Amino acid sequence: MTIRQVDDSSKMNFKIGCDTDKSPCLFKKFKTKRQQAIAEREQVLLCLAERLMEEHGFSGLTMDKLVAACDYSKGTVYNHFSSKEDLLSALCIKAMKTELQLFHKASNFKGNAREKLLALCFAYRLHALLHPTLFYCVLTSKTPAVAERASQERLDTQFVLEQQLAEVCNQLFVLAMEDGDLQGREEAEFAQLSFAAWAMAFGSTALMLAASTAQLVQALEEEKTLMFNMNLMLDGMQWLPLSSEFDYWDSWQRVGMEVFADELSTLKEHSKHSGAKGKIT
Amino acid sequence: MTIRQVDDSSKMNFKIGCDTDKSPCLFKKFKTKRQQAIAEREQVLLCLAERLMEEHGFSGLTMDKLVAACDYSKGTVYNHFSSKEDLLSALCIKAMKTELQLFHKASNFKGNAREKLLALCFAYRLHALLHPTLFYCVLTSKTPAVAERASQERLDTQFVLEQQLAEVCNQLFVLAMEDGDLQGREEAEFAQLSFAAWAMAFGSTALMLAASTAQLVQALEEEKTLMFNMNLMLDGMQWLPLSSEFDYWDSWQRVGMEVFADELSTLKEHSKHSGAKGKIT
């Protein structure tokens, strides 16, 4: 199997088994029970960190608090995450993984290519609403302040996940092309079009999440706004069928009922318990 | 003792270019020289803070460092900014004010309504490139972690500025309607359409600024991407003339040459001195 990492002896003492699971389809390839236990503990720590952040807000996540909340000492925690930024980066990875799962679920929606893309956007917004703190976490991880202090391994993982997320979107353009819904576009343009879709979904979602700006758009129906914006842009791409000749609001609602019923009820439950909007502080 | 608007004739700042009450609280009327001096000092502190952030990065801005860098004591600095978040909020206001100035400049571009909207986007991107750290600053200020600890007065100012920025955009929709370039839209829809434009401009700009995602779009021509995305969406709105029948790339370049020549040369100068991209850490 894999050769043991004997080479880098200087780091050996300080780095524990940061699981080298760059490949998502992972065999758990741990030599010892010990490393296995360490990897499992990392997941426990991450869940704890996520809970701390959801409860006490974004700035309420502290290495000291995490240490106090778990059964291990500071040194042990620092063996897993070399800095607070590294922890953030790990949380970002966790968020992207669940996002990817939602994406895969969304692309199973039965419908034409454009409906599937809307389903993807539905998943994107759903994820942001379910985990608003993690959404900010992903944003923050792009900041150089974080990126510069995160371990290279995690940065690589982030990059891979980003590509996988983008690939799900790209495939829909290929599908639309095959179905004849998108004409006169070169395959080389797909990256550009895909980026446009991503930018619109991200921009709309992020702005709607931001509290103060919400005052400006409170007159709008938040639920419909993302779909509305995406439709504007997809019409601009001449992606058939156009929104004037197809009831995408019906599709949007069906995505919620047919694919994400569980998540939506969780969301309702959640917002009942904790006020109007998820706390992010 | 509260004689408010009596002594303004003696304190009038004769600024070239009729500055009536556009900026809400910059040129207030001060009762005493002392308060005048304090207000001026606040501007000095803000400039210092901005420089600290540009030099040492986003996380390099510290109250302690600011205190060390200026000639005043900690208590005095805290008299101006009640917390680090309040300072961030003040920087955000500063950023939005310069952005508003760029917006006004942009709307003077000679052309049809859609060209003017593109000019606005040009200004938006320009501002982000000129002050990447301030761009992140504005983003961060929307975060509850910051908003909850900023003074109410600053939050109000932010809200006013936000409305003014949005109003510049809204006016272009009115203009397009009057010119017959946008048909079949109710005025009630303007807020929605304006939000869509804002979301697209913000999403595209923010994603392109984020370092790691830039790897995904490095194949694209960054310079053209924002314009491309905006055109997709504006075509979707049926905002005439459509991009298929008008050379907006020419307009885009003319905006740079005719309106923002100075800023562009500053930008080039800046990027020469300090590597490829602005540091944000």
Add this chain to the structure above:
DNA sequence: AACTATTATGACGATTCGTCAAGTTGACGA
């Protein structure tokens, strides 16, 4: 059991945030 490589511990120094009691300033009236 003894030995060694790996992991765990928590006290510690360094930074940073924000406060406050004591000291200083300056506008104003006498």
Add this chain to the structure above:
DNA sequence: TCGTCAACTTGACGAATCGTCATAATAGTT
């Protein structure tokens, strides 16, 4: 010019946090 007092300034301080490292504990091997 001087005294007064409200407003402003100062910097030492306590609390919280970050990250390190010498030392203790443990698992695996002989």
